[in-house]
Amino acid sequence: MKKNKPKYRQIIDAAVVVIAENGYHQAQVSKIAKQASVADGTIYLYFKNKDDILISLFREKMGDFVAKIREAVAGKSTAAEKLLVLVENHFKILSEDPHLAVVTQLEVRQSIKELRLQINAVIKDYLLLIDDVLKEGVRTGEFKGSLNILLARQMIFGTMDETVTTWVMNDQKYDLKSLASEVGDMLLNGFSAR
Amino acid sequence: MKKNKPKYRQIIDAAVVVIAENGYHQAQVSKIAKQASVADGTIYLYFKNKDDILISLFREKMGDFVAKIREAVAGKSTAAEKLLVLVENHFKILSEDPHLAVVTQLEVRQSIKELRLQINAVIKDYLLLIDDVLKEGVRTGEFKGSLNILLARQMIFGTMDETVTTWVMNDQKYDLKSLASEVGDMLLNGFSAR
Amino acid sequence: MKKNKPKYRQIIDAAVVVIAENGYHQAQVSKIAKQASVADGTIYLYFKNKDDILISLFREKMGDFVAKIREAVAGKSTAAEKLLVLVENHFKILSEDPHLAVVTQLEVRQSIKELRLQINAVIKDYLLLIDDVLKEGVRTGEFKGSLNILLARQMIFGTMDETVTTWVMNDQKYDLKSLASEVGDMLLNGFSAR
Amino acid sequence: MKKNKPKYRQIIDAAVVVIAENGYHQAQVSKIAKQASVADGTIYLYFKNKDDILISLFREKMGDFVAKIREAVAGKSTAAEKLLVLVENHFKILSEDPHLAVVTQLEVRQSIKELRLQINAVIKDYLLLIDDVLKEGVRTGEFKGSLNILLARQMIFGTMDETVTTWVMNDQKYDLKSLASEVGDMLLNGFSAR
DNA sequence: AATGAATGAGTCTTCATTCAT
DNA sequence: GATGAATGAAGACTCATTCAT
Numbered sequence: 058m059k060k061n062k063p064k065y066r067q068i069i070d071a072a073v074v075v076i077a078e079n080g081y082h083q084a085q086v087s088k089i090a091k092q093a094s095v096a097d098g099t100i101y102l103y104f105k106n107k108d109d110i111l112i113s114l115f116r117e118k119m120g121d122f123v124a125k126i127r128e129a130v131a132g133k134s135t136a137a138e139k140l141l142v143l144v145e146n147h148f149k150i151l152s153e154d155p156h157l158a159v160v161t162q163l164e165v166r167q168s169i170k171e172l173r174l175q176i177n178a179v180i181k182d183y184l185l186l187i188d189d190v191l192k193e194g195v196r197t198g199e200f201k202g203s204l205n206i207l208l209a210r211q212m213i214f215g216t217m218d219e220t221v222t223t224w225v226m227n228d229q230k231y232d233l234k235s236l237a238s239e240v241g242d243m244l245l246n247g248f249s250a251r
Numbered sequence: 252m253k254k255n256k257p258k259y260r261q262i263i264d265a266a267v268v269v270i271a272e273n274g275y276h277q278a279q280v281s282k283i284a285k286q287a288s289v290a291d292g293t294i295y296l297y298f299k300n301k302d303d304i305l306i307s308l309f310r311e312k313m314g315d316f317v318a319k320i321r322e323a324v325a326g327k328s329t330a331a332e333k334l335l336v337l338v339e340n341h342f343k344i345l346s347e348d349p350h351l352a353v354v355t356q357l358e359v360r361q362s363i364k365e366l367r368l369q370i371n372a373v374i375k376d377y378l379l380l381i382d383d384v385l386k387e388g389v390r391t392g393e394f395k396g397s398l399n400i401l402l403a404r405q406m407i408f409g410t411m412d413e414t415v416t417t418w419v420m421n422d423q424k425y426d427l428k429s430l431a432s433e434v435g436d437m438l439l440n441g442f443s444a445r
Numbered sequence: 446m447k448k449n450k451p452k453y454r455q456i457i458d459a460a461v462v463v464i465a466e467n468g469y470h471q472a473q474v475s476k477i478a479k480q481a482s483v484a485d486g487t488i489y490l491y492f493k494n495k496d497d498i499l500i501s502l503f504r505e506k507m508g509d510f511v512a513k514i515r516e517a518v519a520g521k522s523t524a525a526e527k528l529l530v531l532v533e534n535h536f537k538i539l540s541e542d543p544h545l546a547v548v549t550q551l552e553v554r555q556s557i558k559e560l561r562l563q564i565n566a567v568i569k570d571y572l573l574l575i576d577d578v579l580k581e582g583v584r585t586g587e588f589k590g591s592l593n594i595l596l597a598r599q600m601i602f603g604t605m606d607e608t609v610t611t612w613v614m615n616d617q618k619y620d621l622k623s624l625a626s627e628v629g630d631m632l633l634n635g636f637s638a639r
Numbered sequence: 640m641k642k643n644k645p646k647y648r649q650i651i652d653a654a655v656v657v658i659a660e661n662g663y664h665q666a667q668v669s670k671i672a673k674q675a676s677v678a679d680g681t682i683y684l685y686f687k688n689k690d691d692i693l694i695s696l697f698r699e700k701m702g703d704f705v706a707k708i709r710e711a712v713a714g715k716s717t718a719a720e721k722l723l724v725l726v727e728n729h730f731k732i733l734s735e736d737p738h739l740a741v742v743t744q745l746e747v748r749q750s751i752k753e754l755r756l757q758i759n760a761v762i763k764d765y766l767l768l769i770d771d772v773l774k775e776g777v778r779t780g781e782f783k784g785s786l787n788i789l790l791a792r793q794m795i796f797g798t799m800d801e802t803v804t805t806w807v808m809n810d811q812k813y814d815l816k817s818l819a820s821e822v823g824d825m826l827l828n829g830f831s832a833r
Numbered sequence: 834a835a836t837g838a839a840t841g842a843g844t845c846t847t848c849a850t851t852c853a854t
Numbered sequence: 855g856a857t858g859a860a861t862g863a864a865g866a867c868t869c870a871t872t873c874a875t
Contacts, residue, residue, distance in 0.1 A: 086850085099855085107848095166360040208414065215412055215414065216406040220405045223401075239402055240402055243442070246441040248437070279866085291842095291866090295868080300866075473868090475837095485837060485838095487837095494870075494871080495869095495871090593821055596818060599802045600797075600801075600822070604798055628790055634831065635829035636828075668846085678861045678862055684859070684860075688845080
């Protein structure tokens with residue numbers, strides 16, 4: 058598929074808006090086409106099928122997401138700082154794109170199991186980034202040597218995810234970003250070498 | 252609806268099996284009816300519509316779930332012990348019912364948003380139980396006085412949920428229960444008064 | 446079927462009320478049973494099937510209807526008077542039973558064609574009564590000798606029927622009975638020997 | 640809906656045939672689609688739902704019907720002639736389209752009440768045309784000055800309708816058109832100033 | 834005679850996808 | 855490349871009727 062053509066992103070952006078505003082099951086292909094100002098059939102010149110729109114959407118947006126966080130993390134020297142900056146940016150990016158937040162926290166999860174497996178592959182990259190920070194923390198002695206990396210990562214990701222989902226379910230009506238340091242501290246406590 | 256009639260639970264149990272094995276979107280009413288050995292129409296004597304099956308299923312199973320955990324927690328005297336026993340039982344109950352684990356971790360989340368709002372109301376009870384443990388820990392000085400109860404609860408629930416989901420996504424092929432103490436310790440560290 | 450048992454009429458009367466208030470297609474057997482204070486299955490001890498309820502209802506009510514009109518007509522000596530009294534009573538009887546009026550003018554006609562053929566057989570008796578009056582009028586010279594009995598009857602029945610239907614469609618909000626003499630006069634003019 | 644597309648009328652014509660031959664309640668959408676040589680889904684590109692087919696059918700056919708009668712009436716100078724020509728054409732048009740006659744006289748009336756209300760709005764136009772003829776007759780002195788226009792119209796429409804229905808119920812086996820002058824005369828007599 | 838829980842056949846409608854233009 | 859009219863498969867739900875008690 059021709060990913061660098063402008064219509065490719067045009068359709069993806071339309072999909073984010075339509076899914077966020079109507080929900081996954083009310084996001085018909087024709088609605089996305091209309092929002093993108095293209096004909097229904099045109100969608101199929103850029104995407105294999107409807108699920109492919111969602112996967113591509115997720116891959117594109119998640120790619121940007123991870124790239125931004127990776128960059129932010131790179132600027133910090135300690136694992137603790139990196140973890141904090143990771144949480145901060147996770148919250149910040151989703152705060153700044155309300156449509157995307159709705160799509161990632163609520164709507165994507167309504168897709169069928171097969172679709173979610175593919176989406177998990179996309180998340181993998183993010184999980185590996187978290188793992189890297191954790192491993193670094195163990196290596197430098199910031200985190201306890203006995204730390205179970207997998208469990209710690211699940212704690213980090215699960216906590217952030219649950220926090221963002223709760224915020225979205227409450228219609229994003231409080232400030233998510235300001236929760237970052239507190240969340241980060243609790244997580245760090247859990248891992249600290251003491 | 253007539254909840255004490257045997258057919259009510261018969262249908263719910265059939266739904267758990269069918270949804271776990273086929274996924275929510277492939278769990279046709281006729282398939283559930285067949286599994287329950289009743290006619291399609293009989294379903295509608297006990298449930299308003301298809302969504303009502305899922306909500307009822309979740310309410311019944313979650314009711315049992317919370318009751319079991321509440322009982323286990325009641326037998327412990329410190330907040331820390333209570334939290335550990337909560338995590339242990341959360342993992343234990345889902346470990347022992349693989350079908351239910353699939354339904355709660357994957358399939359229920361595919362339901363439409365409106366449905367999920369109702370399901371959240373059912374979860375509420377569980378979240379309140381977690382809150383109680385946290386409040387007790389703050390009161391007794393086990394947990395730091397500055398603990399943000401909401402965030403802490405999101406950390407506990409998010410961590411357990413992500414841990415179970417990862418386990419389910421990996422086809423339940425490792426022992427979930429044995430992770431409980433490690434997960435519990437990390438969480439406790441995060442909250443401890445030091 | 447056991448027509449002299451009290452439950453037979455009890456069910457018919459319930460059917461009139463339920464059909465008038467809910468419409469033919471919303472008059473489920475279970476609703477009629479409830480209104481009649483009997484079990485669903487009991488209906489089938491007195492009626493062959495659902496259509497049989499409607500046919501029986503119509504036969505019973507139409508029987509009473511024709512009997513009343515026949516009696517009123519019998520008391521008059523000229524064909525003209527008989528026709529007038531027929532129109533008057535047609536309007537009077539339906540005026541006094543609003544539920545029945547709704548059922549005969551609107552709901553019965555929603556039944557399937559086969560059903561309506563049977564209902565027509567029930568009306569036959571009424572049409573024959575009208576024919577008798579017309580024939581008498583021709584015999585006595587009150588009506589023109591060239592009168593086409595069939596057409597004249599269709600004119601009488603069609604006019605009365607349309608008048609009642611219009612009244613029912615207007616929610617029976619004006620006085621139907623007071624239209625009788627005017628309708629009767631117009632019809633008589635059409636038939637008069639001059 | 641796109642009324643000038645050929646498929647619109649193609650579907651309507653198919654519906655007339657299917658409804659006339661099978662009855663309204665046995666006229667499944669799939670049957671109409673097959674008769675029209677289109678896919679089931681295509682129906683919904685031109686009609687909101689099944690009821691909309693019937694309403695549209697009636698509106699189109701009734702529109703043609705009234706237009707033809709209006710034209711015929713326009714060519715006559717006296718109210719009496721107009722009334723005669725109206726009856727003649729009413730019978731003639733339905734005589735020449737046996738399928739349409741079955742649909743208008745029997746099947747349309749089986750539709751639910753809500754549907755019939757909409758259909759009545761379509762008939763309105765025809766009733767107004769009749770009213771106009773009657774008013775003209777009164778103005779010119781052809782009809783008696785005391786004529787109750789509403790009742791007279793009900794007599795005209797009711798008589799014609801009953802006459803056509805009886806003819807349809809008798810499988811259209813006699814000549815309807817030849818009854819027109821006799822029916823017209825009887826009606827005229829009823830209204831005449833003498 | 835009476836009950837009412839259980840049955841299961843039957844249909845409208847949506848919407849992802851195609852393909853002739 | 856782009857269009858959008860046409861396709862047709864698929865499934866939840868209702869309700870008249872039955873029959874074991």
